[in-house]
Amino acid sequence: MTFPMTDQLLNYDVFPLVFPVGKEVTVRIRPTGGRPEFIPGKEYKVLICALEGGKPYDYPSSGDYREKLLVCNEIGGFDVTHTYDSEQQYFIRVLGDDGRRINQFPVYAVEKDLVGRYPLRGDLHMHTNCSDGRQTPEVVCGMYRSHGYDFFAITDHHRYYPSVRAMEFYKDIPTEFTIVPGEEVHLPDVHGKEADAHIVNFGGEYSINALVRDEYFGEAGEKWVRAMPGVTPPEADTVEVWQDKMEALAEKTEVPEKVDKIPAAVMKWAFSEIRKAGGLAIFPHPCWISDTMHVPTAFLEYIMENQDFDAFEVLGGERYYEHNGFQVIRYYEDKAKGRRYPIVGSTDSHSSYESNDGALICSTIVFSPENERKALIGSIKDFYSVAVDTISKEFRLVGDNRLVRLSCFLINNYFPRHDELCREEGRLMRICAVGTEEEKADAVKQLTAMNGRMKKFMDKYISK
Template sequence: MAKSDNGFKVYPKIVPADKETVIHIVPLYDHSRFYDDVEYRAVCYPVDYSTKVYDKSQRPFVQHIKSKDGSFCIRQYFEGEQEHIIYIYAGEEIIHTFNVYSLYEDLYKLRPYKGDIHMHSYCSDGRECPAYVAASCRKVGLDFMAVTDHEKYYPSIEAQEAFEGLDIDLKIFRGEEIHPPNNWVHMVNFGGKFSINEMFTTHKEQYQKEVAEIEKDIESYVSQAFERHFLASCMWCFDRIREAGGLGVFCHPYWRNRTGYDTSTLLTKYMLDKQPFDALEVISGFTYGELESNSLQVEFYHEQQAKGKRIPIVGVTDAHGCDTGELFGWYYTIVFSSDDTLEGLISSIKGLRSVAVEAVPGEHEHVYGSFRLVKYAHFLIREVFPLHDELCYDEGNMMLRYITGDQGAKDLLSWVKGQTDTFYNYIFYEDI
């Protein structure tokens, strides 16, 4: 029976498409070593064989190989953007299986960053302090996050300041969940340099005047006064978020409160038609009994996509506690970006280079977004993120120790700094 690549360092696992690349297979333990005096066969299958050079009749691609000091180097041409399966045979028996993914240049140059940009601390209706939420995010494998408390911006600053002066890999950004006066729609300001909620007080008259002007502009488009005010208010808020340099997110459109959908389907339609937001929460933080809402959001998104809409998306937990056993860590966004700066992440999300992941415990992961990115994301979830997440756990654990006053954790954080970058450097390493 074929075994996975546990016990081996396999690099690179992500390679340039339509190029020849050397794959290194290095055992980590003595019992994993290959024998130098035995001839092995490496048999490589492209998952999608209907490509330019190869066809099914020419499969598989067999190499006779010998190990050197217990390790292998396999030179292979990886055609197209797809997964490739490498079987290692000893005689007629498959003894190991390894997986590689080849990418076209535009995507190969980017790195996958996991994040959650909608969650709460005890400063609104969550359970833990902002610093605890941030550290917990790293423990579950996130590369970036923001505390987005209801009507409060300062908790996200508190999360940043708790680790000020520390050189950590987790990117902690500012944010808030926005609740305008007389508007039920929930919005997230991710990364904005100032608070939108505070403007409802400090710029009250400006807000009322400008929203009224927007309402007049869209009167012929939205005949219902109720929805017209909500839409105008949202348009104003999303404009302010962009002025602040943030990403404006339209939250959980099919969340059901006690009386029905929090946002009417009619208003959601107007929001998708006008698209004043920067990103849609296509996957939101719903518990087992509420998953129908995510299903509706996904199908609505697909329907809009079929109509030609280009809709940037995110997946979030909307978690109100890190240790409740629900929501936290269940959902996240993968952003494919050249870097993990705020500007890079926002640009990539707006550029449709993100997917939303639903990883409810006990169920298979579901990924939503463009087909190309979804295929790649499934490979990452299966082949790359497990080790990435282990490395993140180390830093998150040290961050939690640090906020308890353990000064030794500061030195340990310096020691684990850069682990995920180093991991990606060899995962994407190219050796021709």
């Protein structure tokens, strides 16, 4: 889902919104067409209020209010220069002659590890009509961009090539939407013993599905590409050779009671192969109810204890509570036990249209220096990601405390403007996919003219 513009965002432009702790910064507050609240040339008392400090008259030891006298500029706004002491949200609060608040403007100071990292919103697990989804890869790209996403991966069942097909289609069309290669990995049974692995390969340079010459290999391995352009994938094993390898790996795999060796070995192998391919190995939807829980609790405990995966899909897939609710509880209980692993949120959608009530339910905010495959993977592995739940009207966030607080601020104050830019670019991308030749040519011209504006937007609001 896109996040709506509020009256405050429509009436004022405040920038930068995010800036470093301990560095003097000038925040510009510009009115943008609402009813005038401030008189040019008049002096106002301005308070810089730390959100987490409490009121100084109630909590003098922690309360953090700084007073300034500022003159309203000629356009009816303010230039507020200040050095912010700690990582948190602040209000720039303008008072009237009676000491009452006229208006206030939220901003956010961050520690140096977050400086230079942009908030990028993405989906790491979804499907097209190349497997069991409903739209083509090209259309899905445009739809996701119009929904406010900065990046995503097409992760069709058994198939890597749809993501490469989308990348190839848009490679000469100027957009600022990053298409990452991917697939949902499903592997054969091992001599009659089911593996039932659902593993997401996000950003791997080649297909893991196509390392085995199973029934899908003719489509996904030979007829279509099974690697990123310029990458030579490893030779694929026959099913029989691969099965023997898994049997041997299972023999060496130690598991507790009630945990089956074959699926444990197959998942361990898949996670490892994704990393060899330079991808992010994501463990998805263990609490999805497919007849019974997709992953038994004993097996889930084994996976979470050993942490062979790179990231856990803590949100995604279904709207009922058991799916995401149980996974969130698992994540926080694991944190309490001292287990630490990166998390992501994804839709696992099978239709990108808003008419699909599962299309826009979850996403991931990644704080990354670049909107680029390797940078995104590295940032998630380094724990700079937050999972976003938009199943209900009120969003929910899952992750580390400091990143959740920052993400909450950004959803309220940054992403609504961001999403307006995405909406137009996504509409034009979809025209490139399905329009007439004349419409496509016109869309490419418009995309060329607007290319680079998202980077300018990010640099305006996220200060280094």
